[in-house]
Amino acid sequence: VTWNSAERHELFMEQAYPEMETSIVADSASDxxxxxxxxxxxxxxxxxxxxxxxxxxxCPKVKLLQ
Structure with a gap:
């Protein structure tokens, strides 16, 4: 699995609880x-x-930045 691969993203997303809304945003994305x-x-x-x-x-609702 490479650093920025679809496989890595999928592995990360699988860790979230089903009721969580998740998304991945590229670091290269604009503000x-x-x-x-x-x-x-x-x-x-x-x-x-x-x-x-x-x-x-x-993003006023943010309680955790990790």
Missing amino acids: EEKVEACRNAEAIIMVAASISVDVLKS
């Missing part, structure tokens, strides 16, 4: 795309990625 994907998120889990303060400010 606007990240906000759109995370606007209602309660948790953001990043793997070798970055997130700007502006994106976090636009």
Whole structure:
């Protein structure tokens, strides 16, 4: 399984409980795309990625950033 492969993404998504809504956003996505994907998120889990303060400010429900 390579770092950014579909297999890795699938393995990650399988760890979530069925009632959880999950999505994967590329680190190369624009801040606007990240906000759109995370606007209602309660948790953001990043793997070798970055997130700007502006994106976090636009996601008021976030309780966990890992």
